[in-house]
Amino acid sequence: MRINWPQRVFSQVLLMQLAVATGVTVLTTGLFLAPLGAQLDEEAMRRALAIAQTTASPEIAESLAASPPTPHGPVQRSAERVREATGAEYVVIMDGRGIRWSHTATDRIGRIVSTDPSGALAGHEVMEIDSGTLGRSARGKVPLRDGRGTVVGAVSVGLAYDGVRDRLFAAIPELLVYAGGALAAGALAAYLISRRLQRQTHDLAFSDIEALLTEREAMLHGIREGVVALDGTDRVRLINDEAQRLLGVGPEAVGRPLDEVLGAGRTADVLTGRVAGEDLLTVRGPRVLIANRMSTDDGGAVATLRDRTELEELGRELDSTRGLIDALRAQDHEHANRMHTLLGLLELEMYEEAAAFVTEVAGVHRATAEQFTERIHDPLLAALLVGKATVAAERAVVLRMAEGTLLPGRLVDSRPLVTVMGNLVDNALDAAAGSPGAFVEVSLYARGREVVLRVTDSGPGVPAGQRESIFTEGWSTKKLPAHGKRGLGLALVRRLAGREGGTVRVAEAAGGGAEFTVVLPEALAGEASAVRP
Numbered sequence: 001m002r003i004n005w006p007q008r009v010f011s012q013v014l015l016m017q018l019a020v021a022t023g024v025t026v027l028t029t030g031l032f033l034a035p036l037g038a039q040l041d042e043e044a045m046r047r048a049l050a051i052a053q054t055t056a057s058p059e060i061a062e063s064l065a066a067s068p069p070t071p072h073g074p075v076q077r078s079a080e081r082v083r084e085a086t087g088a089e090y091v092v093i094m095d096g097r098g099i100r101w102s103h104t105a106t107d108r109i110g111r112i113v114s115t116d117p118s119g120a121l122a123g124h125e126v127m128e129i130d131s132g133t134l135g136r137s138a139r140g141k142v143p144l145r146d147g148r149g150t151v152v153g154a155v156s157v158g159l160a161y162d163g164v165r166d167r168l169f170a171a172i173p174e175l176l177v178y179a180g181g182a183l184a185a186g187a188l189a190a191y192l193i194s195r196r197l198q199r200q201t202h203d204l205a206f207s208d209i210e211a212l213l214t215e216r217e218a219m220l221h222g223i224r225e226g227v228v229a230l231d232g233t234d235r236v237r238l239i240n241d242e243a244q245r246l247l248g249v250g251p252e253a254v255g256r257p258l259d260e261v262l263g264a265g266r267t268a269d270v271l272t273g274r275v276a277g278e279d280l281l282t283v284r285g286p287r288v289l290i291a292n293r294m295s296t297d298d299g300g301a302v303a304t305l306r307d308r309t310e311l312e313e314l315g316r317e318l319d320s321t322r323g324l325i326d327a328l329r330a331q332d333h334e335h336a337n338r339m340h341t342l343l344g345l346l347e348l349e350m351y352e353e354a355a356a357f358v359t360e361v362a363g364v365h366r367a368t369a370e371q372f373t374e375r376i377h378d379p380l381l382a383a384l385l386v387g388k389a390t391v392a393a394e395r396a397v398v399l400r401m402a403e404g405t406l407l408p409g410r411l412v413d414s415r416p417l418v419t420v421m422g423n424l425v426d427n428a429l430d431a432a433a434g435s436p437g438a439f440v441e442v443s444l445y446a447r448g449r450e451v452v453l454r455v456t457d458s459g460p461g462v463p464a465g466q467r468e469s470i471f472t473e474g475w476s477t478k479k480l481p482a483h484g485k486r487g488l489g490l491a492l493v494r495r496l497a498g499r500e501g502g503t504v505r506v507a508e509a510a511g512g513g514a515e516f517t518v519v520l521p522e523a524l525a526g527e528a529s530a531v532r533p
Contacts, residue, residue, distance in 0.1 A: 021186030071106035232299030298523030402443035431459025
């Protein structure tokens, strides 16, 4: 027959706790009762021995020597007085041959005792539980000595064993009351603990909890979002596979403080809640992340991470594309105006003026491109500045190179500096647009293998109190673009420069505006022959 055990955690835990409490109570009671019987036996034997020691006086020894063993003799009378005064079952006084001189049953006086008296007659004190003519008793036997110390007999005192057993049985009900009280207290505590457990587990069965844990593991390690769980002291309790990939950490991060795992920075501040908000931007290595944090009831928190690197790159490409479209639209109008001018000159048969006009227009664009390529020998950087010059012109901003600009060699890796320069020039164009005499000046030169980039604009500049916070992810004064996030450009500039071992700083330009300086050591493929003083 199959037993239908309860399935709920509450019921199973309650039954187990009750079983444990009952078992402990029964075991404790048994362990208490087991030595209690022996203790009562020991106490009874010692009491009998003490009575025998008191009875075995020299006066009794003299009476023993001076009178025969009779029911009304002085020895019997003394023994009976002792028995009645102490409540002993019997007090037997014997001579050296083991013949009784006193006994509760007077007809046995003058006969040899039923148990071996040799130990006491040899001068030893004896305690024992034994059976005799009066039944089982706790006995104490001592030698009887005369005034000279010679053993002339022995005294044997017995206490009814039924009395000892009755005392043991009398203690059991009281002991059971205490045991029952302890069991009731244990049962109540077990019930309260189980009720608390029931609330915490939402009255689920063990099978449900097992299924939930299995599903949780599968979900946490299968989703494409990073999940980091923290306890109340910001130690990592859980980190799934995606979070390990995004943060660049391993499973050994579990159990360690988050600040120790990630190091100081915005990412740790966001995940620990020192920076509050929703959809917070942070940069971890080469990745742009969106973080959200939710507190839990136990004082901890769960943070989710989404990789926004590709989306951010697409958003920047979209911004650049829109800027180019606007520039092309403006160039289209300018080109149409030039074509109309050229068409008018041709219709007026002013051929020389038309040729001069075409030469002038083409020469301006050629001169701009040659100006950059002659002074910047890295093709990617030169091409970037040529493109930015076109965009700047359409925004009524002059993009120019500073005096002394010269990059005489190729870079070890152009991509970091291309990204840094592109972000700084874009920010400078945004700041300078609309200002009187708007300009952006780029200075790029080498000191040995070190490359120094300086971008200056005619905008409003950066207040002294914000010159560090502008490099924080999410900081921006611009209107949100189509992809909904800003504040990553300068953060990426500092991150890229730091990854190359360089530095970025911002200061106020000589004529107002902002001046960003980037220093990248070991950036040139070979040491430059020309060095800017």
